[in-house]
Amino acid sequence: MLYLGDVDAFRAIETSDELLTIHAGVTHTDAWAALEKHYPQLQSYAQRFASPPVRNSGTFVGNVANGSPIGDAMPLLLALDARVVLQCGDDQRVLALDAFYLAYRKTALASGEFVRAVQIPLLRRWHVAAYKLSKRFDQDISACALGVALRLDAQGKIEVARLGVGGMAGIPSRAPNTEALLNGRTWNAETVANAAQALLTEFTPLSDMRASAHYRAQALANLLVRDFHLARGETLDLAQTRQLAPLGAQS
Numbered sequence: 314m315l316y317l318g319d320v321d322a323f324r325a326i327e328t329s330d331e332l333l334t335i336h337a338g339v340t341h342t343d344a345w346a347a348l349e350k351h352y353p354q355l356q357s358y359a360q361r362f363a364s365p366p367v368r369n370s371g372t373f374v375g376n377v378a379n380g381s382p383i384g385d386a387m388p389l390l391l392a393l394d395a396r397v398v399l400q401c402g403d404d405q406r407v408l409a410l411d412a413f414y415l416a417y418r419k420t421a422l423a424s425g426e427f428v429r430a431v432q433i434p435l436l437r438r439w440h441v442a443a444y445k446l447s448k449r450f451d452q453d454i455s456a457c458a459l460g461v462a463l464r465l466d467a468q469g470k471i472e473v474a475r476l477g478v479g480g481m482a483g484i485p486s487r488a489p490n491t492e493a494l495l496n497g498r499t500w501n502a503e504t505v506a507n508a509a510q511a512l513l514t515e516f517t518p519l520s521d522m523r524a525s526a527h528y529r530a531q532a533l534a535n536l537l538v539r540d541f542h543l544a545r546g547e548t549l550d551l552a553q554t555r556q557l558a559p560l561g562a563q564s
């Protein structure tokens with residue numbers, strides 16, 4: 314067992330033009346504050362993470378390394394196309410976060426390796442957002458979570474779409490089928506409705522005490538619709554989310 318908390322170098326947060334690098338000993342409090350400097354819209358998502366004692370003692374990288382399918386950092390980090398720096402002795406390798414999670418609680422960490430840092434792209438001029446659904450505002454684990462990163466051209470066409478989801482499978486993951494319905498299309502209500510319809514069935518989540526499988530699927534799809542309307546400064550009428558065909562109507 315290794316305690317990383319007293320290694321000064323591990324408490325570093327580095328910023329370059331394109332990357333925010335958060336090392337293994339950085340607490341959630343400090344990591345989310347650094348993220349919010351670049352992505353101020355993440356403030357309410359960050360506030361929902363655990364509670365002050367956990368945010369001040371737990372590490373951001375520990376959340377990523379732990380690999381829980383309901384960890385809150387990963388939906389956002391997958392959407393941002395983050396990478397993990399894996400270290401063994403003096404050797405380091407960099408892996409896309411998307412390739413890090415192999416199966417429930419199984420990661421690509423080799424024997425002797427630990428996660429030294431997370432590298433987070435600073436996507437200027439992208440639409441970036443993250444949403445968490447849980448029964449309480451904070452101090453609660455997610456029923457599901459959605460991270461969204463969209464690169465748009467001047468005409469509003471989606472050049473690149475990345476979605477990170479939590480709570481929907483055994484690992485935190487991207488939503489490639491839904492992303493395919495966003496890529497190359499104009500970001501409008503019709504595109505988002507089609508993508509949300511795909512998101513509704515892209516995963517087969519579990520039912521547990523946090524949420525039913527049905528709730529998770531429907532709520533995640535609704536988050537994508539909500540994201541579109543919030544980005545346009547619109548408040549969301551519930552009727553707009555009900556336009557999705559209910560899950561029962563799919564089979």
Ligand SMILES: Cc1cc2nc3c(=O)[nH]c(=O)nc-3n(C[C@H](O)[C@H](O)[C@H](O)COP(=O)(O)OP(=O)(O)OC[C@H]3O[C@@H](n4cnc5c(N)ncnc54)[C@H](O)[C@@H]3O)c2cc1C
Nearest residue numbers: 337362363367371372375376378379384385427428453454
């Ligand atoms: C009361 C409470 C509320 C919580 N609420 C939330 C929440 O709302 N959202 C959420 O996402 N999480 C939540 N968590 C989970 C928790 O905050 C994180 O998973 C945590 O940040 C990791 O904590 P840690 O740094 O102490 O890692 P540890 O608990 O020490 O480690 C967790 C696991 O990851 C491994 N690990 C840690 N760091 C590394 C590393 N650098 N390299 C390789 N392996 C590593 C450890 O070996 C261990 O297996 C909550 C936890 C508690 C206790």
